[in-house]
Every structure is written in C-alpha cells, then in structure tokens.
Amino acid sequence: MLSNDDVSVLTILLLIIFIALAGVGLALWIIRHRKKNNASLENHLPFVHNSTRKLSTEETLAINEYLELLEKQHKEVDQSSNTSIKSSLTPYSDNVYSFQSAIITLNSPDNTNVQRYYIDGIEVYLEAEWIEYLSDINQVDVVKTQTIPLVVELNGHKLTEFVLSKRPHQFVDSQPAQTESQENDDNVELIRLRKETTAEYNLKPKKKLYESLIISASYAIFFFSLVSSAELLPWFVILGGLLLGFGIWRMLRPDPKKTQYNIHCLRGVPKRWGLFGESDNGQLTNISVGTIDLIYPPHWQPYVGYDLDHKTNIDIYLNRYVVKQGKFLSLHNESVNFPLHHWGKNLVLALSSLLVVTLIISFIPLKLPLELTKAWLHGSSNINVTSPEQLKRAKIKVGDHLTVRGMGMCSIPTIYRSDIDYPFMPFDCTEMYWGVTNLPSLPPSEVIDNGIALLNTMNYQLNPMNNQAVKNNPELARTAERAGMTLVPDFSDIVLKTENLCKDPGDCRRLKNSLMILSNEKDWDDLVAKSQVHATKDTDVFLRPVAADTLRSQVNSIVSSFFYSQTHQAAQALYIKPKGGFYIRNDDDEKQMVDNSEIQELTHPTIPLDTLYDNTAIKQWFELQRLSNKLLDTQFSTSGIVLEVTPIENGTTKISLHSESNIISFWRYLGASLLFVIMLASLLYNLLLLIIRMRKNAHRISKIQDYYDRCFAKSLRLKVQQS
Known part of the structure; x- marks a missing residue:
C-alpha cells in the first residue's frame, strides 16, 4: 500500500493530468461540434450573424419552381452558359437571412452581356427583372442553395409573388384538374410534404458520445476518491455520483430536440440522363426526376433500375437524398426490419472502464479489499478479549471487529523508519506482543x-x-x-x-x-x-x-x-523476537496502543520532551532503563477491523488491524472492490455490445440486399404470371 505522502502527490498529479486532458478533449469537441454545425450554415457568408427566419412551405415550393424555371431557360437559351444556380436546396436552406446591404453589379468575364451580383464580396443570384428595384442600400432576404445564395426578397418584392405571376405561362399546376391535361414525362408532381419518421431519423449518427464521456469522467473520479486524502474523499464521491447520475439520465432520456427534416413526396418518371454533367460521378448520381438530380443510398444501386422510365412515387430530402422509391425501396422499412446499431458510446465506455481497471490494478492492492468485501457480505463479528487465551478461542477471521485489552510488550523495530515519529523510541507501541515468552531485558554495561x-x-x-x-x-x-x-x-x-x-x-x-x-x-x-x-x-x-x-x-x-x-x-x-502468543499490529503509524495516562507517565512530567533521543546523552541511558522496565510489560488497548491473521516465526500469530472503522474505511475497502467489479462488468458488457453491434452492422447491408432480391424477384414472378 502506498504511503500517505506518495498517495497525496500521486493523487494531485493524476488529478492535474485528468483535468488537463478532459479540458483539451472538451475544447476539441466544442470546436469540432461548432465547426461541423456552422460549416453548412455559414459557408463563409459574412451576413449569417444577422436575423433569420424559417422558410414557409409556400416559399419552399415557389423557390423550387423558380429554380426549375432557371434550369429550363438555361437549357433552352445557351447550353454553354455557366449559370451557377442548380435546381435544389440543401437541408439548411430553410433559414432565411434578412439584412440591409449594398449590391454590387459586375459584368461576367465570360460574357459581357451577363451581369453578376455581389453582397460583401459574396456572389448571389438576383432575378434579372429586379434590377430596376436596386438602390444604394437594399433590404434583402437570402437563402442558401447548393451553390451560391439566392435573393428571395428585394426591397419588398418577393420571389413567391414573382413565381405566382409567371406560373400560368411557365409552370405546371399541381391541381388534379390540370394534371391530366398537362402531364408528360418531364413533369414532377409534389404530392405532399411530411416530416421524416422516427425510423428514418434513427439512421443518422446518434449524439450520445457526450453522455458517455460524462459517465467516463465519473469512473475516473471514483478511482481518485480511493487514493485521495480523507478530506477530499467525500467530495470526490459526491462529484462522481452527480456526474454518473447526470450522464445516465442524459443517456436514457429521449432526445428533446430531435430535429426531423422535411421530406418532399414527389411523383414523376426517373430517368438515367441527369441535368448536370458535373455531378455525374456514377450511375446512381446520374438519375433525375424532372429537373431534380437524385442521390441514392449506395446499396440501392442494383435496384433503382427497376423504376426507370416509369411513373414512380419518390420521397426525398431537400438535399435530393432519396429515402423511398417505388414499392420496395424504403429507408424506413430498412430501419425497422434491419436497425442500424450505434456503437460509439460502447467504445468510449469500454475504453474508460479498461483505463480505470488498469489504474486500480496498478495502484491499489485488491486482495485485501476483495477479502473484506467477501467477509462483510458473509457477515462479520464483534470480538472483545482481555487475555491471550480468549483470543485463541475466538478464532477471529478477516473482516471481524476486534477489541483487545491487556498487558503486553511494545515492539522494538529492527530498522527505524525515517517517516515515523516514535514517541518512545526505541519502542514502537503501534505494534504489540501479547502472551509471549522469552521477553528481552536491558543488559548491564x-x-x-x-x-x-x-x-x-x-x-x-x-x-x-x-x-x-x-x-x-x-x-x-x-x-x-x-x-x-x-x-x-x-x-x-x-x-x-x-x-x-x-x-x-x-x-x-x-x-x-x-x-x-x-x-x-x-x-x-x-x-x-x-x-x-x-x-x-x-x-x-x-x-x-x-x-x-x-x-x-x-x-x-x-x-x-x-x-x-x-x-x-x-x-x-533489546530486539529479540519473542516466542508464541500474538503480534498485534496497527496499520495507523500514529495511533498508539498505550493509554493516554500511560503516555503522560512515560514522557515524564519533569522532562518536557517527547522522544528518548531528545534528551542529553547521560539522561538517554536512564530514560532507556525506565522505558524498558515500563514498556516491556505495559497496559495497552486497541480495536479495529481485522485485515490479516497469519502465523509468523517462533510460533507467533500476526494480527493486523485497521483503525479507521468508519465510513471512510468502508469506502476505501468495499468501494475499491465494488468499483473494480463494476468496471470489469462495464468493460465486458460494453465490449460485448461493441462486437455484437459492429458485427450486425457489417452484415446489415447484405441482409438488406437479400431482402430486396426476394421482393423484386417475387414481384417479377407475379408480373410474368399476370401477363
């Protein structure tokens, strides 16, 4: 067991290292989290700090129609033109940024007849018919698109009104009465808007790493409480308990801020031609419905061809990511039948449990805590004895609470430790021989x-x-x-x-x-x-x-x-190991087994000194004679928890006692064993879940594709039979 000084220094060093690492990790996590959240929102726009609002459904539909109109105009007028706007919004396009700013107009370097518009050095797209409404300072509303921002309102002129004015001539009305007369393969019908389902939401990465880090911090604090001083121990336990409870509560509670994105339910004819050559990175990205490029899950590649050139129901996010197509392809069904298993929190908890188990094994001898815990669970006894014969008959065991009173001999150490102040040097009355023979005596000189x-x-x-x-x-x-x-x-x-x-x-x-x-x-x-x-x-x-x-x-x-x-x-x-009897040792180096009245007499009232060697040389000899006569057969008493009962040489039985028979002692021994067992169980449990979940995720795609193979094969057989 480490000494108190070593433990204090070690505790402080470990605490400083832990706080430093935790602070660095938290700072990196905050920076990464903010960077991730702001990367798509800001896109280095200088005006994102201004007031914002959310797009309405009417505005979203109008913007989509407007972007489709731009693509058609671009295709009809000039195939070689470099118009930057694409017919799609992003998942973050529902934010509208309102501010006042000047708009700079510049000629395009490729075509002097084309005007480009800039706000604070950032290019934006502005409807050409709105140029006459420009002033020195303009009130504008801007939304983000996949490429450059789009001005949706300029000095009171709204894009929704502009689209409405153009709709009878350019756009297809989605009303059922007009659908039949205007229907063709290039039209896309918006059936409805819906929120993503819980099953679809569960396919996104879970944000539970923060909670698992809090629980891991509580594990480390519980370990520090085992090796800290008695003054810091209760504070460590309270802090660890609060963090553990908070982390478990955050882990188990449903997410109160679950963000479910809008999903557009469309009906159209998917075709493998695409509208934008620069997005042609594979056959999955080369499929479009109307003027909308579609982005499919990679494992859908063998199956999207079944619905090509047929009018099909397609559900997409604002970023054109397909969540459902046709009769079988559905991320919702995949999540229900083949759930995605998130294992990040299990990895963090397994690593933290392994760290705490390693620290416990390295710095805390576990044999004694485990024995004491086992003894306390089976029940311990309170034993009071006043003679060696009673102690022999008591048959004490580890974990019992022993109280001893009698006449015994203070121990004489073979080597004196420099870190201990012996009040009766050369006698150590924290260790006592009881019921022994062959007692030493002071020889003449x-x-x-x-x-x-x-x-x-x-x-x-x-x-x-x-x-x-x-x-x-x-x-x-x-x-x-x-x-x-x-x-x-x-x-x-x-x-x-x-x-x-x-x-x-x-x-x-x-x-x-x-x-x-x-x-x-x-x-x-x-x-x-x-x-x-x-x-x-x-x-x-x-x-x-x-x-x-x-x-x-x-x-x-x-x-x-x-x-x-x-x-x-x-x-x-004087150092002669007696024979037989008991050697009783107190693990508290400062707690004497001699009564206070005996201590007052031994220190001699006429000599205001505490130790033998503080006297003059001549007085030391006479003090040694007096101490030896007294301490070789003195009244003593002690009590504590039995830590060890082992036979030693000369037929003597060694009994080690722990004097801290209070809640601190209880936590140091019982807490060490419980923390070790709990951390070992947490390590095995999270490691097992980690392996199982990673294994299931590894086979998840193959099972989904097997499911789709059976579905499409059965559908094909039914069509053949019907034909």
Missing part, C-alpha cells in the same frame, strides 16, 4: 559504569571548595583559592578512571594528552603505572579556571560519546 565514575570524580575534584583538598592541605587550599586556581587533591584517580573508560589506545587522545601535560609526563602508560602505585597522590596539581573548564568539557564530551554509543547498542540488544 561496564562502559556506562566507568563513564559515570569518571564523570563523578571529575566533578568532585574540580570543585574548588571540595572537602578532600581542604582536609589534606588546608594552607595550600586557601592559597589556591586566593590565587583563583583549583587544587586537584587526587589526580591519580582521574588518570585511573580515564584508563578504565578509554582502554583502547586510540580512545580519548585529547584527554590523555591534557592529563600528561598537567602531570609533566610524556608517556601515558608511565603515567598510568605511577598512578597505580599512588606516586602522584601526594603531588599537588593546580589548575587555572580556563584549564579546569577545558578539562571538564573534554570529560563531558568523551563520556557523552560513550553514553550515546552504549544507548544505541542497548536499544538494539
């Missing part, structure tokens, strides 16, 4: 005894008013006091105690040199030998205050170094 002896004799003899100096030579002591000097009454004792402490020839060199200078000796061994036979006992040694302070400082420094070394060695010597 001869070095400590020799160091204390040297320190005591030095402090005693360097006292200018010590009783021994006055008793041995009162007159000399008073003379030294008047001179401001210190008389050392038993210099040989200092030498001998230094030798007892510093037995190695390389130890205490500075102190030995100082003592040899004070005694006028050149060899340390000779000085020790003379001190052993009391040759220097009657020798009076006088020390100036500076020399006495220097000697005292040297002795304190040397004794402290020995005390530090012996304290560390004794602390390490």
Whole structure:
C-alpha cells in the first residue's frame, strides 16, 4: 500500500493530468461540434450573424419552381452558359437571412452581356427583372442553395409573388384538374410534404458520445476518491455520483430536440440522363426526376433500375437524398426490419472502464479489499478479549471487529523508519506482543559504569571548595583559592578512571594528552603505572579556571560519546523476537496502543520532551532503563477491523488491524472492490455490445440486399404470371 505522502502527490498529479486532458478533449469537441454545425450554415457568408427566419412551405415550393424555371431557360437559351444556380436546396436552406446591404453589379468575364451580383464580396443570384428595384442600400432576404445564395426578397418584392405571376405561362399546376391535361414525362408532381419518421431519423449518427464521456469522467473520479486524502474523499464521491447520475439520465432520456427534416413526396418518371454533367460521378448520381438530380443510398444501386422510365412515387430530402422509391425501396422499412446499431458510446465506455481497471490494478492492492468485501457480505463479528487465551478461542477471521485489552510488550523495530515519529523510541507501541515468552531485558554495561565514575570524580575534584583538598592541605587550599586556581587533591584517580573508560589506545587522545601535560609526563602508560602505585597522590596539581573548564568539557564530551554509543547498542540488544502468543499490529503509524495516562507517565512530567533521543546523552541511558522496565510489560488497548491473521516465526500469530472503522474505511475497502467489479462488468458488457453491434452492422447491408432480391424477384414472378 502506498504511503500517505506518495498517495497525496500521486493523487494531485493524476488529478492535474485528468483535468488537463478532459479540458483539451472538451475544447476539441466544442470546436469540432461548432465547426461541423456552422460549416453548412455559414459557408463563409459574412451576413449569417444577422436575423433569420424559417422558410414557409409556400416559399419552399415557389423557390423550387423558380429554380426549375432557371434550369429550363438555361437549357433552352445557351447550353454553354455557366449559370451557377442548380435546381435544389440543401437541408439548411430553410433559414432565411434578412439584412440591409449594398449590391454590387459586375459584368461576367465570360460574357459581357451577363451581369453578376455581389453582397460583401459574396456572389448571389438576383432575378434579372429586379434590377430596376436596386438602390444604394437594399433590404434583402437570402437563402442558401447548393451553390451560391439566392435573393428571395428585394426591397419588398418577393420571389413567391414573382413565381405566382409567371406560373400560368411557365409552370405546371399541381391541381388534379390540370394534371391530366398537362402531364408528360418531364413533369414532377409534389404530392405532399411530411416530416421524416422516427425510423428514418434513427439512421443518422446518434449524439450520445457526450453522455458517455460524462459517465467516463465519473469512473475516473471514483478511482481518485480511493487514493485521495480523507478530506477530499467525500467530495470526490459526491462529484462522481452527480456526474454518473447526470450522464445516465442524459443517456436514457429521449432526445428533446430531435430535429426531423422535411421530406418532399414527389411523383414523376426517373430517368438515367441527369441535368448536370458535373455531378455525374456514377450511375446512381446520374438519375433525375424532372429537373431534380437524385442521390441514392449506395446499396440501392442494383435496384433503382427497376423504376426507370416509369411513373414512380419518390420521397426525398431537400438535399435530393432519396429515402423511398417505388414499392420496395424504403429507408424506413430498412430501419425497422434491419436497425442500424450505434456503437460509439460502447467504445468510449469500454475504453474508460479498461483505463480505470488498469489504474486500480496498478495502484491499489485488491486482495485485501476483495477479502473484506467477501467477509462483510458473509457477515462479520464483534470480538472483545482481555487475555491471550480468549483470543485463541475466538478464532477471529478477516473482516471481524476486534477489541483487545491487556498487558503486553511494545515492539522494538529492527530498522527505524525515517517517516515515523516514535514517541518512545526505541519502542514502537503501534505494534504489540501479547502472551509471549522469552521477553528481552536491558543488559548491564561496564562502559556506562566507568563513564559515570569518571564523570563523578571529575566533578568532585574540580570543585574548588571540595572537602578532600581542604582536609589534606588546608594552607595550600586557601592559597589556591586566593590565587583563583583549583587544587586537584587526587589526580591519580582521574588518570585511573580515564584508563578504565578509554582502554583502547586510540580512545580519548585529547584527554590523555591534557592529563600528561598537567602531570609533566610524556608517556601515558608511565603515567598510568605511577598512578597505580599512588606516586602522584601526594603531588599537588593546580589548575587555572580556563584549564579546569577545558578539562571538564573534554570529560563531558568523551563520556557523552560513550553514553550515546552504549544507548544505541542497548536499544538494539533489546530486539529479540519473542516466542508464541500474538503480534498485534496497527496499520495507523500514529495511533498508539498505550493509554493516554500511560503516555503522560512515560514522557515524564519533569522532562518536557517527547522522544528518548531528545534528551542529553547521560539522561538517554536512564530514560532507556525506565522505558524498558515500563514498556516491556505495559497496559495497552486497541480495536479495529481485522485485515490479516497469519502465523509468523517462533510460533507467533500476526494480527493486523485497521483503525479507521468508519465510513471512510468502508469506502476505501468495499468501494475499491465494488468499483473494480463494476468496471470489469462495464468493460465486458460494453465490449460485448461493441462486437455484437459492429458485427450486425457489417452484415446489415447484405441482409438488406437479400431482402430486396426476394421482393423484386417475387414481384417479377407475379408480373410474368399476370401477363
């Protein structure tokens, strides 16, 4: 399991990366969405920001008739002319743009007798008879066509009125009374206008990727909640839940803004000749009804020939895309009998689920969460024990809530971790041995005894008013006091105690040199030998205050170094793994198993320090003695969720407890396993749907063509039988 610091840094990095990637992805999606929506609408027109309205059905019919008239005139007058207007509108031609602007008139470079008209540098088509109505600033209404915009109203003159005025002479009236007298192969009859059906609408790409991205973001936020700090965890859970609910609601709700386009239901004779040579990209694009080029679905290619040169019902969009023709060809029937399966959202959800599963496996050990979840589902027990015998009989298992009280031994770590503050160093009371044998004890130290002896004799003899100096030579002591000097009454004792402490020839060199200078000796061994036979006992040694302070400082420094070394060695010597019993470990490195009253006593009220090694070197030794006597057999208590019950060496059973027995702990363990299972199920489910839907779509066209083959073959057999 990662440490808290590592998890915090990792969480922040992952959060920053996730927010950055999400922001970039959202920005790209918005740019692409706007570009896609505006590409057909704007077509780089500078006036599209002006007020707009929708075309009425009457205006749509009039514009179509007008465009047909232009094509016929173009065909009759000059086959080589380059008139740009085609007899068709686009799906976005129902927008009428109203504005005021000047209209510039220029001669065509190909034909000086042809006038071209421009608004803000964009060429538009203007009815030639309206030239006399032009002024400096004109109120115009413009619609888009497949090529250049068309002016449908100029300074109050409307195209609908113009078409109506020309209709008796140029256009075919669609009334039933006139249809029979004027009918010929080139006429197209508009039967009615209708909205596309839901089945036809479902053939368009579904806009559900936005919802699936929201759900994917909630998946990632739930993962971040598992590795975040306790302060951020509830906010991550709330945010993830809100996003998940919002995404599912958006995914399942019907589209409130479903745009169903108008469909023109025509009746005419489709012919394979086409009116526009530039659109001849294949036999499907080379079919026209009247003056309208038709665009067919590619998989209709083998069947459109059945209706050629016969009067046929044809349903088309404004962009001339055919949705129904004749008796059998119908996108509505295809959508009902062979539905198109949209798999984009399944791909996004499968990829996001795979990402979260990978993150969980990489950063969260799953064995423990899965075991705890399994234990909680089967039911856990609350166990309270006060003796090792009760704990043995309890037969605890992972997931149980255990409470322990008794007398035990605080653990002594073999290696101290730098990221943990041990209040009772070298003891770690977040880990406890209970009911064990072979308890360690603090060993005696001869070095400590020799160091204390040297320190005591030095402090005693360097006292200018010590009783021994006055008793041995009162007159000399008073003379030294008047001179401001210190008389050392038993210099040989200092030498001998230094030798007892510093037995190695390389130890205490500075102190030995100082003592040899004070005694006028050149060899340390000779000085020790003379001190052993009391040759220097009657020798009076006088020390100036500076020399006495220097000697005292040297002795304190040397004794402290020995005390530090012996304290560390004794602390390490305490580490002996006991036999039998239980080793109880708390996974919270800051929660001590010792009661608060015991902690106050252990920290010693007279010493305002918290750790052993904050004391001076000499006090450390005595604190270690006091702590070892107390913590090798102390009152303790702990409780938590059992995470592990395993036997270790020396016949000891290890029990790991988790102290966070609250909702945060519940989410970290139960949530990790649940999120892993849910993400795995989401991955498999969406991956399965993705494969199934892609497979069905791959065979969809062949099934549709098989259906049409049977329909047209049956129709042909019926015609043969009837004939």
